[in-house]
Amino acid sequence: MKLEQAKQQFVQTWGNFGSQWGINRSMAQVHAFLLVSDHSQCTEDVMESLGISRGNANMNIRELMNWNLIYKESVVGDRREFFRAEKDMWEVAKRIVKERKRRELEPLQHHLAELKKVEQSYESISFVATIENIERLVTRLDGLSNTLMKADEHVFFGKILNMFK
Amino acid sequence: MKLEQAKQQFVQTWGNFGSQWGINRSMAQVHAFLLVSDHSQCTEDVMESLGISRGNANMNIRELMNWNLIYKESVVGDRREFFRAEKDMWEVAKRIVKERKRRELEPLQHHLAELKKVEQSYESISFVATIENIERLVTRLDGLSNTLMKADEHVFFGKILNMFK
DNA sequence: TCAATCTTTCAATATTTATTGAAACTTTTG
DNA sequence: CAAAAGTTTCAATAAATATTGAAAGATTGA
Numbered sequence: 217m218k219l220e221q222a223k224q225q226f227v228q229t230w231g232n233f234g235s236q237w238g239i240n241r242s243m244a245q246v247h248a249f250l251l252v253s254d255h256s257q258c259t260e261d262v263m264e265s266l267g268i269s270r271g272n273a274n275m276n277i278r279e280l281m282n283w284n285l286i287y288k289e290s291v292v293g294d295r296r297e298f299f300r301a302e303k304d305m306w307e308v309a310k311r312i313v314k315e316r317k318r319r320e321l322e323p324l325q326h327h328l329a330e331l332k333k334v335e336q337s338y339e340s341i342s343f344v345a346t347i348e349n350i351e352r353l354v355t356r357l358d359g360l361s362n363t364l365m366k367a368d369e370h371v372f373f374g375k376i377l378n379m380f381k
Numbered sequence: 382m383k384l385e386q387a388k389q390q391f392v393q394t395w396g397n398f399g400s401q402w403g404i405n406r407s408m409a410q411v412h413a414f415l416l417v418s419d420h421s422q423c424t425e426d427v428m429e430s431l432g433i434s435r436g437n438a439n440m441n442i443r444e445l446m447n448w449n450l451i452y453k454e455s456v457v458g459d460r461r462e463f464f465r466a467e468k469d470m471w472e473v474a475k476r477i478v479k480e481r482k483r484r485e486l487e488p489l490q491h492h493l494a495e496l497k498k499v500e501q502s503y504e505s506i507s508f509v510a511t512i513e514n515i516e517r518l519v520t521r522l523d524g525l526s527n528t529l530m531k532a533d534e535h536v537f538f539g540k541i542l543n544m545f546k
Numbered sequence: 547t548c549a550a551t552c553t554t555t556c557a558a559t560a561t562t563t564a565t566t567g568a569a570a571c572t573t574t575t576g
Numbered sequence: 577c578a579a580a581a582g583t584t585t586c587a588a589t590a591a592a593t594a595t596t597g598a599a600a601g602a603t604t605g606a
Binding site for chain 2: 217218219221222223225226229233235236237238251252254303304305306308309319320324327328330331333334335337339340342343346347349350352353356359360373
């Protein structure tokens, strides 16, 4: 396979993967495109390479900036904005975890806490028990996220994987 | 809040959470309904409680069975099928991880391995390096999944969280 | 300042994904 | 064995999500 083909293939693969995890397919594709670009790229480059509209390209580039997965760069003598991706994949993983924790795990924890305030009754006992079981799991996943976000890659995986051999 | 209200609220919350992670909202809602049901429930119960059609209820019940998150149960003197959810949330987590690993992580690993076979050139070097970085991360996540699927809850979280304090 | 260039917004539209419901199929029971 | 009761399928439809593109808004530099 030729390099350009492989890059396009990767864009598709990463787009599919993202979309299976609730990430907008185009956003994942833009991310993929920048991950395999050697130089920073402008909006036009993204539009052309992925065959998407300006609005779409712009929106997803902004969103990737919000996730802190890509950076804006200036090219001297050019007023367009250029973008490059963070390529340290451990950093990328940390930032995705950080964002999803904030957007999804934390609101869920808040909701579960609220549900425990249900009016007490004989029948509410098992309901609250179930909610508390879920809460415990979510709290632990949250703790795991915190750990991951602070840890060094080698330490994180090295220790865990050895431990359970 | 009254118990019935709280259960309905939980169904909404769990449905939203699932849908943010690429799980069909109705499937997550059916799961939630069974998680907070004290007794096993039949298709009619699901249809009525969630206000969905027979086809939809049936399909998502089947899918939850495929994921091994709910069980079929017989009630004597009733020919309908009844369903109850696995309530051990650590088991639930393990089974979800197992399924997503199989459906998403493993195909991704396969694709990444293929991409490394790109025709070699000066410019392919950095591309392959990026793919290998992603591959390393995915392989480690895969290892983490394996660890989690085999581990006891207390051991898994206890050791990890203490370690990185 | 203002014209040129680039970026953002958002209502209209297209695409994807989910849902319905009736017909076909299966199982049980008298 | 046939009717009743329950389950599954799937083409049609609805709903949710994503995309477009043109107009409005910024920014730059002469």
